[in-house]
Amino acid sequence: MTNAEYWIAPRPKHPLNACIEIPGSKSLSNRYLMLAALGSRPVHIQGLLRSRDTDLMMEALRELGVTCQVEDDDSTRVCVTPASSGYPTGGKQVYCGLAGTVMRFVPALAMLADGPTRFYGDVQAQERPMRPLLDALQQLGATIVYEGQEGYLPFTIHPPRVFTGGAVDIDSSLSSQFISGLLLLGSRASEGLHIRHTGKQLPSLPHIRMTIADLREAGLHIDEDEINNQWTVSSPSSLPYPKLEETVQIEPDLSNAAPFLGAALIAGGRVGVQHWPASTTQPGGLLPDLLQTMGADVTISTDIQRTCQVTGTRIIHGLGDYDLSAAGELVPSLAALLVFADSPSRLHGVGHLRGHETNRLEALTKEIQKIGGCATEMEDGIEITPVPADKLHPAIIETYHDHRMATFGALLGLGIPGIEVVNIATTRKTLPNFVALWNQMLQLV
Numbered sequence: 001m002t003n004a005e006y007w008i009a010p011r012p013k014h015p016l017n018a019c020i021e022i023p024g025s026k027s028l029s030n031r032y033l034m035l036a037a038l039g040s041r042p043v044h045i046q047g048l049l050r051s052r053d054t055d056l057m058m059e060a061l062r063e064l065g066v067t068c069q070v071e072d073d074d075s076t077r078v079c080v081t082p083a084s085s086g087y088p089t090g091g092k093q094v095y096c097g098l099a100g101t102v103m104r105f106v107p108a109l110a111m112l113a114d115g116p117t118r119f120y121g122d123v124q125a126q127e128r129p130m131r132p133l134l135d136a137l138q139q140l141g142a143t144i145v146y147e148g149q150e151g152y153l154p155f156t157i158h159p160p161r162v163f164t165g166g167a168v169d170i171d172s173s174l175s176s177q178f179i180s181g182l183l184l185l186g187s188r189a190s191e192g193l194h195i196r197h198t199g200k201q202l203p204s205l206p207h208i209r210m211t212i213a214d215l216r217e218a219g220l221h222i223d224e225d226e227i228n229n230q231w232t233v234s235s236p237s238s239l240p241y242p243k244l245e246e247t248v249q250i251e252p253d254l255s256n257a258a259p260f261l262g263a264a265l266i267a268g269g270r271v272g273v274q275h276w277p278a279s280t281t282q283p284g285g286l287l288p289d290l291l292q293t294m295g296a297d298v299t300i301s302t303d304i305q306r307t308c309q310v311t312g313t314r315i316i317h318g319l320g321d322y323d324l325s326a327a328g329e330l331v332p333s334l335a336a337l338l339v340f341a342d343s344p345s346r347l348h349g350v351g352h353l354r355g356h357e358t359n360r361l362e363a364l365t366k367e368i369q370k371i372g373g374c375a376t377e378m379e380d381g382i383e384i385t386p387v388p389a390d391k392l393h394p395a396i397i398e399t400y401h402d403h404r405m406a407t408f409g410a411l412l413g414l415g416i417p418g419i420e421v422v423n424i425a426t427t428r429k430t431l432p433n434f435v436a437l438w439n440q441m442l443q444l445v
């Protein structure tokens with residue numbers, strides 16, 4: 001590996017004083033792209049995240065006959081025009097990269113296509129769970145042909161002759177994205193789609209609620225029964241396609257705000273993130289309360305900028321026993337902060353992180369131990385016990401092709417001299433300008 005692949009994590013020279021503009025939400029961008037593709041007329045998306053995951057989504061849609069026209073003077077403005085026949089083009093291949101939203105959402109389009117669709121991805125993507133979703137699609141009349149290990153990429157979906165809906169049972173305990181993918185498919189179920197989760201736990205409920213909110217915005221009717229884990233999607237007979245507003249606006253990615261806002265706790269000083277939504281379905285909406293619990297002062301301005309400002313004193317409180325099942329995406333950033341905390345934390349409800357971009361529980365544990373910290377994997381999460389600051393030492397942080405392991409490494413580097421991060425460019429999955437924004441925050445530019 002050449003030196004260029006190691007990024008020397010910059011250290012703060014003084015307390016932070018920065019205001020950052022975070023690009024659009026990955027989860028909202030890829031949902032709106034899907035809903036526009038499932039619709040029947042062009043939709044203009046503004047503030048779309050441009051990153052590997054959203055570019056993969058647009059490429060997937062293009063493969064299936066959808067037009068995604070990026071505006072010349074602003075690449076975050078995209079006009080999506082569904083396939084003219086109303087049905088995606090079959091006989092194509094979709095490259096998923098390592099994007100959960102592509103591998104779990106685009107199968108909804110494959111179910112409506114006029115031929116089979118092959119799905120493949122990065123080598124590491126072949127370890128991400130797919131089976132529950134694909135078994136559900138089989139219940140709805142599809143045939144799935146696996147090329148390698150059953151239940152994993154690569155595979156081909158042979159859609160039913162016609163898809164009208166029905167009822168499916170699915171164990172979605174490994175990823176909420178299975179249910180979101182089915183809900184998106186339900187938007188085109190002329191006879192409605194009833195989904196029942198049969199597993200013991202259900203992670204990332206806010207992401208399921210996000211899908212429901214976006215479907216409702218597109219005119220769909222959803223009956224939700226979270227107590228019994230059941231959802232029914234139906235479309236008014238007058239509206240056989242999802243119908244988003246002509247122009248939709250994407251919120252900033254609040255999960256990507258986590259390392260920046262969290263930086264204020266490790267380095268001290270203040271960091272603001274602009275355009276914090278007044279209300280949101282993103283799990284990152286939990287950050288202000290979480291960071292406050294950890295000792296920060298958090299305010300959200302009421303002016304047009306709606307800046308979420310986090311002020312830290314370098315004193316960080318542990319979280320004790322804390323259920324993070326609603327916001328598993330935040331775990332890597334919080335884990336970095338908790339290494340510097342004044343008391344232990346046990347983050348529960350996040351066993352499914354083993355099936356994220358990498359096995360995040362194993363990766364976080366290993367990297368925290370590498371710097372002299374104390375972390376232990378639990379069945380449903382991770383335990384982090386702070387050690388005295390003089391026990392923490394420099395290390396090269398491995399990132400395992402995981403964007404959030406890279407930002408985890410950057411956060412460690414604020415508090416420990418000599419941290420280097422392998423392949424910082426992996427942040428391009430959801431935040432291609434991470435290094436520039438980090439330098440801006442540290443006033444290195």
Ligand SMILES: O=C(O)C1=C[C@@H](OP(=O)(O)O)[C@@H](O)[C@H](O)C1
Nearest residue numbers: 027175176177203204207328329
């Ligand atoms: O639907 C979505 O946009 C997402 C759902 C969550 O997936 P899991 O439920 O697999 O954690 C989250 O971690 C992922 O980053 C994005």
Ligand SMILES: C=C(OP(=O)(O)O)C(=O)O
Nearest residue numbers: 098099100101329356357
């Ligand atoms: C789990 C994540 O991504 P994906 O959408 O690929 O599942 C993530 O971004 O933290």
